[in-house]
Amino acid sequence: MSDSATAKCELDQIGQIAVPVSDIERAVAFYRDILGMRFLFQAPPGLGFFDCAGIRLMLDAPAKAQSANFSSVIYYRVADLDTAFEALTARGVVFEAKPHLIATLPDHELWMAFFRDPDENLLALMSEVRR
Numbered sequence: 735m736s737d738s739a740t741a742k743c744e745l746d747q748i749g750q751i752a753v754p755v756s757d758i759e760r761a762v763a764f765y766r767d768i769l770g771m772r773f774l775f776q777a778p779p780g781l782g783f784f785d786c787a788g789i790r791l792m793l794d795a796p797a798k799a800q801s802a803n804f805s806s807v808i809y810y811r812v813a814d815l816d817t818a819f820e821a822l823t824a825r826g827v828v829f830e831a832k833p834h835l836i837a838t839l840p841d842h843e844l845w846m847a848f849f850r851d852p853d854e855n856l857l858a859l860m861s862e863v864r865r
Contacts, residue, residue, distance in 0.1 A: 743821035749811030749860045750790040754797035758782055761793045777837060807856045815845050815861035822849070822859075833859070841865060 755761035762782040766773040771791070774783040780795030790809075797807070812818040815833045823829065833847040843863045850856055 743812070743818045745810040745812075745818075745859075747811045748789055748808055749862075750792055750809035750858075752792045752794045752797060752807035752809070754806070755793045755795050758793060758795040761795070765791070765793065805855055807858060809846070809858045809860045812859050812861050815847060815859055818859050818861075819847050833861075 753761075758776070758780040762773070762776065765771045765782070765784055771784040771786065774785055774790070776782050782793040784791040784793075794807075819829065819833050827849050830848045830850070833845050836844045836846050838844075842865060845861045845863060847859045848856060849858070
């Protein structure tokens with residue numbers, strides 16, 4: 735990988751933040767009905783999505799069950815997921831899996847790749863590919 739390829743990837747725009755919750759229906763109702771946040775959609779296996787002025791908030795019930803030490807997940811929006819994946823891999827980032835399709839929505843596909851920081855906090859690259 736060339737130096738120019740590794741220089742092309744700068745993570746500076748947050749696209750999504752995940753918040754682990756214990757009960758997705760209760761959490762969606764709270765964020766939507768009590769806080770008045772703009773509800774986008776729900777998806778299996780227990781996810782709820784809201785718009786926060788262009789940054790997506792994802793409520794994630796399964797995340798709570800995965801670990802006693804759970805935290806929010808920061809998703810960095812990138813224009814080209816494969817290029818960012820290759821650039822960060824060249825810098826020594828170890829990804830949990832290759833970029834993969836998360837959801838097919840009416841106007842785009844959502845692709846992600848997950849990795850961890852030195853303290854084992856989960857981070858992700860995300861790309862919305864228009865169809």
